[in-house]
Amino acid sequence: MHLYSGSSEIDGALSGLNGTGVLSDIRPPSAAKFKGGRWPGPQDEEWRRSRVADFPLDQLQYSLAAPLPMPGSPTMPDFVRAGENILVEGDPPVADFEALSALIRVQAANDQALPELGVRLSPAAQKAGLAIYDLLGETTMPGNLRATAKSMVDAILAKSDNRFLAWNLALHSPAFFIYIPKNYDSKAPIVLDLAFAGEDRVHFPLVLVLAESGSRATLVQRLSGAVGGLVNHLYAASIGANSQIDCHALVELDESAVYIGHDLSDIARDTSLRQVTAVLGSGFAKIRSTANLNGSGAEAYLDGIYFARDEQHIDIKSVQNHQTPQATSRAYYKGVVRDKAHSIYQGMIHVAPHAPKTDAYLTNKNMVLNDGARSDSIPCLEIKTDDVKCSHGSTTGTLPAEQLFYLESRGFSRLDAESALIIGYLDEVIDRLPEGLRWPIRQSVTKAVHAPPAT
Amino acid sequence: MSNEAAVDIGDYKYGFSYPDISVFSTRKGLSEEVVHAISRHKQEPQWMLDFRLKSLAAFHEKPMPNWGADLTSIDFDDITYYATSTAKSESRWEDLPAEIKQTYDRLGLPEAEQKFLAGVGAQYDSEMVYHSIRADLEAQGVIFTSPEEAVLKHPELVQKYFGTIIPHNDNKFAALNSAVWSGGSFVYVPKGVHVDIPIQAYFRINSQNFGQFERTLIIADEGSFVHYVEGCTAPIYSTDSLHSAVVEIIALEGARVRYSTIQNWSNDVYNLVTKRAVAHKKATVEWVDGNLGSKRTMKYPAIYLVGEGAHGEVLSIAMASKGQEQDTGGKVVHLADNTSSVITSKSISKGGGISSYRGLVKTKEGVRGVKSHVECDALLLDDQSISNTYPYMEIASPDTSIEHEARVSKISEDQLFYLMSRGLTEAEASMMIVNGFLDPLVKQLPMEYALELNRLIELEMEGSVG
DSSP: OOOEETTTTHHHHHHHHTTOSTTGGGHHHHHHHHHHSOOOOTTSGGGTTOOGGGSOGGGOEEOOOOOOOOTTOTTOOOOOOTTSOEEEOSSSOSEEESOOSEEEEEEESOSSOOTTOEEEEOHHHHHHTOEEEETTTOSSOOHHHHHHHHHHHHHHHHHOOSHHHHHHHHHOBSEEEEEEOTTOBOOSOEEEEEEEEEESBEEBOEEEEEEOTTOEEEEEEEEEEEETOEEEEEEEEEEOTTOEEEEEEEEEEOTTOEEEEEEEEEEOTTOEEEEEEEEOOOSEEEEEEEEEEOSTTOEEEEEEEEEEOTTOEEEEEEEEEEOSSSOEEEEEEEEEEOTTOEEEEEEEEEEOTTOTTEEEEEEEEEEEOSBTBEEEEEEEEEEOOSSEEEEEEEEEEOOOHHHHHHHHTTTOOHHHHHHHHHHHHHHHHHTTSOHHHHHHHHHHHHHHHHSOOOO | OOOOOOOOGGGOTTOOOOOOOOSEEOOBSOOHHHHHHHHHHTTOOHHHHHHHHHHHHHHHHSOOOSSSSOOTTOOGGGOBOOEESSSSOBSSGGGSOHHHHHHHHHTTHHHHHHHTOSEEEEEETTEEEEEEEOHHHHHHTOEEEOHHHHHHHOHHHHHHHTTTSSOTTSSHHHHHHHHHOOOOOEEEEOTTOBOOSOEEEEEOOOSTTBEEOOEEEEEEOTTOEEEEEEEEEOOOOSSOEEEOOEEEEEEOTTOEEEEEEEEEOOTTEEEEEEEEEEEOTTOEEEEEEEEOOOSEEEEOOEEEEOSTTOEEEEEEEEEEOTTOEEEEEEEEEEOSTTOEEEEEEEEEEOTTOEEEEEEEEEEOTTOOSEEEEEEEEEEEOSTTOEEEEEEEEEEOOSSEEEEEEEEEEOOOHHHHHHHHTTTOOHHHHHHHHHHHHHHHHHTTSOHHHHHHHHHHHHHHHTTSOO
16 A cells, blocks of 8 residues: 655645545645645744644655445444444443444554444434445435535635645545435434554544534544544534534544644524534644534534643634624633643634624633643634624633542542542533533543653 | 714814924934934933944844734834924923923813922923922932933933833834833832822824834832823824834832823824833732724733732723724733732724734743733724734643633613613713723723813714714
8 A cells, every 4th residue: 555755745645546536626726725835833823832833744644545334335234223322432432322323433544444444324314314425435425415515625625724724625535424414303423433543644534514404413523543643634514504413523542643623614594503522632632613603593502621631732723703693602611731731722703794693602711730731721802793792701720729628538539539520620511412422531531630640 | 873983173172283393303214323313412321322223223123013903004214213392301390492381281281280290291202391300209219200311310220120121122113112212201219108199291292204212111119109190192193103112110029000091192193012010029010001092002011920929900991993903901921929910901992993902811830829810891882893802821830810701792772771761862871881881990090081081082982873
C-alpha cells in the first residue's frame, strides 16, 4: 500500500484516487486551495494560542482507504438482536445502549478487513429509510443525495478559512453520508466508532449528515487511536425544519495524537440541535463547533466538557451564528485543567443585523487544579442589532477545599474525593448526553483523575 | 422608530477656536530633526534626548496593530508634532495671555479655580501654559508641574520612573509619544500626604492636523492619596487629528491613586492612548474612564498588581455615535498574592456607532488568593448600531476566583412603557433610562464632571429617539 507524505504529495494522492468517489469533483479545487494557503499562525487570532504549525505536519504520511464492508455484505455478522444491551467495546467501553440504529466501525490504514468493521443498520432503521453511504466506494447512492453531498462540500470549501478544511476536502477518507429521512423517529443512536490504526499517520474523516424535516435522531461519533498521528476531522450537518437532532462527539484519541476538528451545523426553522463534545484524549486538540441558525424558532445547544492533564493542550471554539430573527442558542462548556496542561476556550456569539429577537447565552467554567496548569477563557460577542437578549459568563476557580475535606474525613482517599467532586462538577453537562454514554464518560473521567501525572 | 442623532454643529457649546498663536512650531511630518528641535526648544538634558531618539527608532520598527478600531486613514506625515503658545508656564491666572484666558473662561475654569481646585495646569497646543499650586500643597511637598519642568528640576525622580511602566517600545503609539511628547503633568505626592481636592488639567487640540502627545507621570509615595482628573474638549475640524498620550502611575506601598477622565474629542480625532499603573503592596489604583468623543478611540487602562494585597479598579463608560468607534476596556495583571480587581464597563451605541469592550485579566502561576470580577454591559439604541465584547482571561493559578459577565440589550420596552404611562415623553424616558444605566459610574466622578457628562450625553441623545 502506497504511503503519501504530508502536504507535498497531494497531487500524487489525487491521481492515485483517479477520480473515484462521489465527491471526486471537490478534490482538485480543494487541493489548489490547500497548496495556495499556509498553516495557521500566531497572526491568526483564533490560532494564536495553539501553534499547530510547530508540529511536523509535512512529515506525516497517509494512504488511500480500502473499501469498507457495507450492509448486505456476506462477511457481516447478524445485527444485534433487540432487547439485548449493546456494549460498544473499548477501554473503557464506548457506550452502553439498549438499541442502536446503526453502527459504523472504521479502522483506517489497515490491510485486514476484520469482521466487525463496516457499516451495519438495524432492521428497524433500514425499514424506516435510514441510509448510510460510503462516499469513497459508493455506487447505490441516489442522484438527489449525491447532489446534496456535493453542494454541502462546495459551500464549505467556498467559506473555508484555514488550510485544514481544504486538506480534508481534498483527501477525505474515510467519508460517510448519513441520510435521515423525513419524519424518521428513533431514540436508538447512530454510532460512528472511528478508531485510527497505524502510527504517525494523517487521517481525514469526513461525515456529512442530511436530516430531513420532522426527523428525530441521535448521532454519536467517537474518535480513538491515531498514535503519533494527526486526525483532521470535518463534520457537517444540514438539518431540516421541525427536527430534533442530538449529535455528540467523544474525542478519546491517543495522548500522542493531534486532533483538528471542525463541525458545522445548519439549522432550519423550529428545529433543535443538541450537541455535546467531550474531549478526554489527544495530546493537542483544536476544535471549532459552529451552529448556523437559519430559521426562526431554531435552537442550538452547544455543550462540552474537557479534562486536560499532563501536557495536553485543548483549544475549543464555539460559534453561535444568528442569521435569522427569533432563534435561540446556548453554549455551556466546563473544563478541568491539571499538571502542566493548557486549556483555551474561545466562544463567539455573532448576531447579524437582520437577526432581531435573538436569545443567546454562553457560559464557560474552568477549574485549575495546580500551579503550572493554565486556563484561558475568551467569550466574545459581536452584536449588530438591538432587539436581542445576549449575555455571557465565565468563571475560573479550583476544587473547593471544604468539600474535599468533607469527603476525606468520611474515608474517601484524596483521589477518590477529587474524582467525585470533578464528576459532580462535569455532570451538569454529562447529564445532557444520552443515558448510554453517561456511565462510560464518567468512567473515563475517573480514570483520568486517577492517572498519575507523567513525570 | 429611531432617527439619526441631529446634533446641530452651530449649537455645540465647545465648538469654537481661536486663530493659531503658536509661537514655535515644527514643520509637518516626523523625523530626527523634528525630535532634535523639540528637545532643544525644551532645553532638555542629553539623557532625555537619547530617550526620544531611541523611541523614534522603535516607532518606525513597530507595526500598526492588526486589531481594534480602523486606523487606516492616519497619515503620519501630515501632522505637526509640536507647537507652543507661550514659552514658559504661568503661575498666576492674571498673567496669562488674554486669548488663552478667554478660552478657559468659556470652559468654565475660573469658577472651578476659585472654588474647588488645588492647582490647575492648563494645556493649550502641547505646552503647560498655566498652572498654579495652592500654597498648602506646596508646603506639604506635593509636586504638580509640567513634565518639562520635572525633567529640569526633579531629574532624579524622573529618571527613576519615566518610561519604566510603559517602555519606549511598548507599542507603536507609546513609541511615538515617547519620541515627541510635550506637555502633560508630573505629580509627586510624598509619604503619607492626602491630597483632598482633585488635581485637574485640560487639553486642547487647536491647529488643524495637530497631534497631542502629552505625557503624564504620577508617583504616589507610601501611604499617600491623590485624585487626578483629566477632561478634554476640542473644536470640530474636518481633517484628522491624532491624540496619542501616555500616562504612567506608580502607587507605592499603601498609596491610593484615582485617575478620572472624560474624553470628548470632536469627531475627527484619533485617540490612541496607553495608560498603565503599577500598584505595590496594599496600594490601590482606580481608573475612571469616560469616552464620548473622537472618531476612533483605543484605550485600555491597565493595572499591574505587583505587591501583596494590592487592588485595582477600572470603571469605563463609552458612547459611540454615528461614525465613531470606541474600542475600550481595561487590563489587570495579578502578579502577587491576595490581590483583587474589579472591571466595570458600560457602553452605549447609537446611530451606527461601534463600541467594543476589550479587556484582560491575567494571573501569574503561583499567586494565591486572587479575586477578580468583570462586568460589561452594553446598550444598543437602534438596530444599526454595533456592540462587541472581547474579554480575555488567562489564569495560571488554582487559588483564584475569577468571574466575568456581559450583557447586551436595548432599552427595555417595559421600562419605557412604565415611564411614558406616567407622563414622560419617549425622549425623556429614554434619557432617564440611559442615565440609570450609567449611574453607577457617574457617581464616582467629581460633581462638575458628573454634570458635564450628563449634559454631554443629553446632547448626544437629542434627536436619537422619535
